[in-house]
Amino acid sequence: MAGLAIEKLTLLDNSPTISSLESLLHLVIKPSPEQLSHITSLTNLLTSNDVSKVFTEAAAAPISDNPRMTALVINLVKVPDRTISMLGLDQTSLPPHLFPKQYCRLLIRNMATSLMSLTNPSFFNPTMFCAVIRQLFLTYSEQIRDSQQWWQFLAKWTLQSESSSILCQKMMAQLEVVVMEKSLLAVLKHVGHPHALGRIFGSSLTQGGKYSALLHILFVRGLSDDTPASVACLVGYIARVDRDKLDQLLVKGVRVWNDEVEVDQGEYTHLLGMAWMICATVGQMVEEQIEKVKEMVIKVMMKGMVYWLEAARHKRVLGMSVALVVLGRVGGSVPDWKVENKELLEQLSNLATSMRVVEKEKYEVDLVELWEVGGEELIRNDKDKVIFKTIIKEADTKLKQIKDDLDSDDDDDDLPAYDMSDDTPASKDQAPIHYLREVLDHLSDPESDRHEDCLSLIPKLSSTHLQHEDPSLVHELLQLVLCIHDQQASPVWVTLRQEAITSVVRARPVPAAKCLVRAVYDRENTLDTKFAILDCLQAGGSLLREDGSAELGEYLTMVVGGLCVGGGGAWGRLKVSGLETSILTHTVLGVASMVRMGEHTTGWEGQVTDYLEFLLSVAGAGKRPVQAAVLHGLGVVAALIPPHMLA
Numbered sequence: 239m240a241g242l243a244i245e246k247l248t249l250l251d252n253s254p255t256i257s258s259l260e261s262l263l264h265l266v267i268k269p270s271p272e273q274l275s276h277i278t279s280l281t282n283l284l285t286s287n288d289v290s291k292v293f294t295e296a297a298a299a300p301i302s303d304n305p306r307m308t309a310l311v312i313n314l315v316k317v318p319d320r321t322i323s324m325l326g327l328d329q330t331s332l333p334p335h336l337f338p339k340q341y342c343r344l345l346i347r348n349m350a351t352s353l354m355s356l357t358n359p360s361f362f363n364p365t366m367f368c369a370v371i372r373q374l375f376l377t378y379s380e381q382i383r384d385s386q387q388w389w390q391f392l393a394k395w396t397l398q399s400e401s402s403s404i405l406c407q408k409m410m411a412q413l414e415v416v417v418m419e420k421s422l423l424a425v426l427k428h429v430g431h432p433h434a435l436g437r438i439f440g441s442s443l444t445q446g447g448k449y450s451a452l453l454h455i456l457f458v459r460g461l462s463d464d465t466p467a468s469v470a471c472l473v474g475y476i477a478r479v480d481r482d483k484l485d486q487l488l489v490k491g492v493r494v495w496n497d498e499v500e501v502d503q504g505e506y507t508h509l510l511g512m513a514w515m516i517c518a519t520v521g522q523m524v525e526e527q528i529e530k531v532k533e534m535v536i537k538v539m540m541k542g543m544v545y546w547l548e549a550a551r552h553k554r555v556l557g558m559s560v561a562l563v564v565l566g567r568v569g570g571s572v573p574d575w576k577v578e579n580k581e582l583l584e585q586l587s588n589l590a591t592s593m594r595v596v597e598k599e600k601y602e603v604d605l606v607e608l609w610e611v612g613g614e615e616l617i618r619n620d621k622d623k624v625i626f627k628t629i630i631k632e633a634d635t636k637l638k639q640i641k642d643d644l645d646s647d648d649d650d651d652d653l654p655a656y657d658m659s660d661d662t663p664a665s666k667d668q669a670p671i672h673y674l675r676e677v678l679d680h681l682s683d684p685e686s687d688r689h690e691d692c693l694s695l696i697p698k699l700s701s702t703h704l705q706h707e708d709p710s711l712v713h714e715l716l717q718l719v720l721c722i723h724d725q726q727a728s729p730v731w732v733t734l735r736q737e738a739i740t741s742v743v744r745a746r747p748v749p750a751a752k753c754l755v756r757a758v759y760d761r762e763n764t765l766d767t768k769f770a771i772l773d774c775l776q777a778g779g780s781l782l783r784e785d786g787s788a789e790l791g792e793y794l795t796m797v798v799g800g801l802c803v804g805g806g807g808a809w810g811r812l813k814v815s816g817l818e819t820s821i822l823t824h825t826v827l828g829v830a831s832m833v834r835m836g837e838h839t840t841g842w843e844g845q846v847t848d849y850l851e852f853l854l855s856v857a858g859a860g861k862r863p864v865q866a867a868v869l870h871g872l873g874v875v876a877a878l879i880p881p882h883m884l885a
Contacts, residue, residue, distance in 0.1 A: 254283055256299070256310065259292050263313045267320045274331055277321060281335040284344040293352030296366035304365045311369035315377050317341070342374060342381035346388045350395075354605065359401050364409040371409075372417050383420065387603050389428040394601040396437035407440035415447050422452075423461065430467060431599050432474030444480040452476075456487075457494060460511045469514040470521075470589055477522035484523050485531055491516045492535050495560070496542020501549055502761055509553065513560045517589035520567045528568050536570040543573075550762055559583045563590045674699050674707065674715065681718035689722050693734040697741035704742065709749035716742060716753045720767055736774055743778025744785070747793040750778070755800030758825075768821055772801075772828045779835050791839035794832055798845040801829050802852035819861045826856065826867035830874045837878055846875060 254262070265276040283289050296307050318338050321327065335344060349370055356362065374382040382388065396403040413421065418439075425438060435443075443452050452472075455461060461468050476483050494500055495512055520528070539561055546557025558575050563586045566572045577583045671677060671688070677695060680686045696719070704712065719738055728734075743750040754771050757763055763771075775797050782790045833849050836842045849871065857868045 254288055254292055256292055256295055256303075256307070259289070259314070260310055263310070263317065266317055267313075269324070269326055273321075273327060277317075277336060278333055280317065281333045281341075281344075284341070284348060285335060287348055287351045289345070289348040290351035290355070293349055293366055294355055297352065297356055297362055297364070299363050299365075301363065301365075304363075307366045308369045311366060311373055315345070315370065315373040319377065338378050339381060342378050343385065343387075345370065345374075346382065346385055350388065350391050353395065353402075353405065356405055357401055359404040359408060362405055362408055364405075364412050367409050368412045371413065371421065375417055375420050379420075383424050385424075386428045389425050390601040390603045391605070392425070392438050393429045393431065393434040393599065394603055394605060396434070397599070398605070403437045403440075406438050407442065410439050411442045415451050418443070418448055419451050419455070422455075426461060426468045426471060429601075430471050432471050432478055434599060435471065435475035436478045439475075441479040444476060444483055449483075453487075453490075456515050457490070457512070460508060464507070464511050466514045466518075466585055466589055469511065470518040473515060473518040473522055481522075481524075481527075484519055485527055488516065488519045488523065489531055489534060491519060492538050492564070496538050496545065498545045501542070501545040501553065501557070506552055506556070509556060513556060513586060514589060516560060517563050517586045520564055521590040532568045532570070535568050536565065539565060539570070550760070555579050556582065559586050563587050566590075671695055674703050674711065678711075678714060678718060681715075681722055690728055690731065690734060693719070693731075693738045696738035700738075700741040700745040704745045709746065712742060712746045712749040713753045716750060716757070720757055720763060720771070732770070736770055736777070739770070739774040740777045740781065743774060743793075744781045747778065747782055747787065747789045748796065751775070751793050751796045751800070755797060758801065765821060769824060772824055775801075776828050776831050779832050783835050791836065791841050794836040794839060795841040795845055798829055798832055798836070799848050801825055802848040819863055822856060823861075823863045823867045826853070826864065826871055830867075830871040833871075834874055834878065846879070850875060 262276060262280055266273070266280055296303075299307065318336055318341050321336065322332065323329065335341060349367060353367070371382065392406055396406050410418065410421065422435075422439070422443065425435060429435070429438075442448055456469075456472070461472070473484075473487075476487065491512065495509075495516060500509075543557065543561055546554055546561070548554075549557065555578055558573075559577050559579065559582050562572055562575060562577065562583065567590045671680070671691065677692045677699065680688045680692050696715070704715075716739065719735060719742075739750075739754070743754070754775055758768050758771055779790070779794060779797070782793060787793075829849055829852070833842075833845055836845050853868050853871050856864060
């Protein structure tokens with residue numbers, strides 16, 4: 239008992255030590271009649287910033303005490319988890335500062351107070367500070383990640399003196415790669431200044447595994463706050479702490495940027511982040527560095543433009559913009575292109591401006607008073623919620639009273655009140671769909687749950703409305719039908735989509751053919767979508783033939799010529815492998831059926847010519863399924879052409 243009394247006396251004197259804090263933490267989580275008073279003692283020490291004295295003591299502790307300090311930090315950070323909702327503890331009496339948000343802010347403030355008092359980097363043991371950062375990211379990641387005051391404190395504190403910067407860098411250098419990466423992302427979000435990154439992290443991010451993690455962020459993961467400013471800040475940091483790394487970064491970036499698979503399969507947002515990084519890197523390089531890599535950059539950029547020019551429109555514009563900016567900066571021959579997206583081109587040009595002016599650092603945190611942690615915040619919020627609920631309850635009561643008055647029967651009214659208890663309120667989302675414009679609105683909304691209903695209505699609306707609409711509406715409708723996905727895993731989804739596309743082909747064959755043939759070669763469409771398009775083109779042609787449509791010849795000429803690429807020139811240059819074998823085989827067989835349909839129609843001879851040239855160009859693909867399909871196609875043509883024409 240005497241020992242406990244001594245510990246309490248030490249705590250009441252507001253001079254806690256590592257030993258006394260260890261004893262207090264043991265009492266805080268131990269069920270007892272005095273547990274609540276021990277919890278209050280701990281929160282009082284945090285509120286008065288007296289725990290900072292423990293941090294200061296730990297900063298001068300020998301390395302042999304590191305395991306002890308790590309265990310102390312784990313117990314200190316986990317206090318809220320081990321006490322809140324604990325059985326036998328009166329939850330209503332818990333101090334507001336015990337709850338995670340305020341507890342973490344208080345703990346971080348004590349750590350900042352201790353750092354402000356340190357002056358000698360030579361005798362600094364950062365173990366306890368590193369352990370707190372690590373444990374907070376593990377236990378209360380959101381609280382430390384979003385603590386703008388803490389990260390801005392580091393930026394402003396390191397501005398005060400060189401010793402402050404060295405202390406901070408020693409602390410950050412001991413963090414593991416994962417924790418360092420999370421800290422970097424937080425600093426970029428709340429500080430976003432290359433000079434501040436240099437003072438906080440030093441050169442540690444450009445060394446060993448931490449530099450590999452940095453490259454992983456730039457090339458693979460991307461930044462959580464992915465903006466041109468954050469990417470430029472990170473590249474600016476590299477330029478200031480290790481400028482020689484810029485050559486390697488640009489070479490690696492340009493090679494990845496112009497890789498055929500990256501261009502074809504990469505998401506636009508990811509490619510945009512890489513474009514920012516490449517342009518920012520070029521902007522930070524001096525003329526000597528640019529001369530060193532100029533020849534290689536020009537060669538790779540010119541070679542990669544072949545892939546960018548064949549990409550989808552938005553990717554093509556991005557690739558052209560990067561080429562104009564980078565080639566212009568390194569002194570290469572700049573193509574005479576007119577880029578549609580002027581804002582994107584200006585954004586990339588600004589990033590590539592050499593030796594850009596760095597903005598002055600401004601931080602709101604006060605190094606003397608640091609930041610306040612409101613103790614009554616939780617209570618005020620709870621009161622507001624109660625008042626809000628009370629108001630709603632009173633309003634409901636009044637409405638109910640009025641309704642009772644209206645429904646009450648007077649003596650002069652013999653009509654019984656109409657029972658509306660089984661009525662359901664009208665829902666805008668479930669309103670009936672009558673027009674194609676309503677279908678387009680639902681299909682263009684990714685959050686709509688009426689996609690399946692729209693697909694089932696398209697065949698009817700195509701036969702009644704689509705024939706009188708502008709051809710551009712046909713293109714818009716088909717594009718949306720091809721882009722939407724089965725959100726509810728419906729077993730009839732595939733059938734409904736094919737029926738919808740086929741009905742559009744039947745109603746407007748020529749505009750539909752123009753859109754669908756182009757969609758077969760669109761790299762953004764998946765393989766199953768391309769198979770569906772080929773099947774629908776064939777089914778649509780069959781229906782047009784049954785209807786005796788006057789547009790059948792023009793439709794088949796457009797489809798056969800488009801799929802054969804005017805005789806198979808592009809197909810002949812294709813190296814067939816993997817899934818391409820399936821789509822090519824399906825195309826050969828599908829076009830054979832449409833050539834058979836086109837007999838006795840206008841332009842049939844041209845269809846046969848295109849198809850035969852197509853067969854000859856793909857016959858040497860070396861794949862058995864393709865060769866079998868080619869033999870089938872030749873047999874179909876031989877059966878259709880009269881013998882005297884073959885002689």
